[in-house]
Amino acid sequence: MxxxxxDAGSAVAPFAKWRDEFSRTFQYYLDRSTPNPVHRWLGTLxxxxxxxxxxxxxxxxxxxxYGLGIYILNLLIGxxxxxxxxxxxxxxxxxxxxxxxxxxxxxxxxxxxxKFWYSITKAFxxxxxxxxxxxxxxxxxxxxxxxxxxxxxxxxxxRQILHMIKYKYIPFSIxxxxxxxxxxxxxxxxxx
Numbered sequence: 001m002x003x004x005x006x007d008a009g010s011a012v013a014p015f016a017k018w019r020d021e022f023s024r025t026f027q028y029y030l031d032r033s034t035p036n037p038v039h040r041w042l043g044t045l046x047x048x049x050x051x052x053x054x055x056x057x058x059x060x061x062x063x064x065x066y067g068l069g070i071y072i073l074n075l076l077i078g079x080x081x082x083x084x085x086x087x088x089x090x091x092x093x094x095x096x097x098x099x100x101x102x103x104x105x106x107x108x109x110x111x112x113x114x115k116f117w118y119s120i121t122k123a124f125x126x127x128x129x130x131x132x133x134x135x136x137x138x139x140x141x142x143x144x145x146x147x148x149x150x151x152x153x154x155x156x157x158x159r160q161i162l163h164m165i166k167y168k169y170i171p172f173s174i175x176x177x178x179x180x181x182x183x184x185x186x187x188x189x190x191x192x
Contacts (some may be wrong), residue, residue, distance in 0.1 A: 034114060044121045051128045061131045062142040068127045069149050074154060075119050078111030079171070081162055086167035107169055 033040050051068075055061050111119075130136045164170065 047124045060137040064130050066145045079116045081110045083108040083110050094138045
């Protein structure tokens with residue numbers, strides 16, 4: 001009896017070893033891509049273009065594209081929202097600074113940029129794989145889905161922008177503010 005269990009365990013061991021090695025290698029390259037946001041987003045744009053070409057080529061899978069669009073909209077809301085909701089914070093007595101003398105609180109996203117990128121890229125890859133299975137090709141009239149998604153996008157963004165205006169926060173930063181030294185005074189006394 002022990003011989004049978006030992007054979008099953010030895011068959012699983014190479015797979016577990018390969019999985020751990022693959023996971024380590026994948027994490028290594030993921031960590032190396034972290035400081036290069038432009039390259040990461042260009043890669044995601046390429047993956048998205050491949051997905052769009054696939055959907056265009058097969059003329060189907062519109063319901064998968066609609067689900068992908070809803071998921072990306074959900075991720076976008078998380079990316080644009082603060083980690084601590086000012087509406088709930090106002091009830092606790094703490095709030096965002098509204099005057100220049102208030103304490104500065106940096107904007108911290110509910111969904112950080114790296115996780116936002118990783119989730120979108122993973123979503124496009126999963127949606128691309130779904131286009132190879134006919135069970136996901138549900139026949140729908142795609143213009144209705146597109147119109148509904150646009151209405152949903154506009155209403156959601158309107159609500160988010162009004163929230164930003166109400167609590168006076170901007171989810172984007174242009175970068176670290178640079179300070180310049182004093183400008184040299186020009187001499188007004190010229191030579192005659």
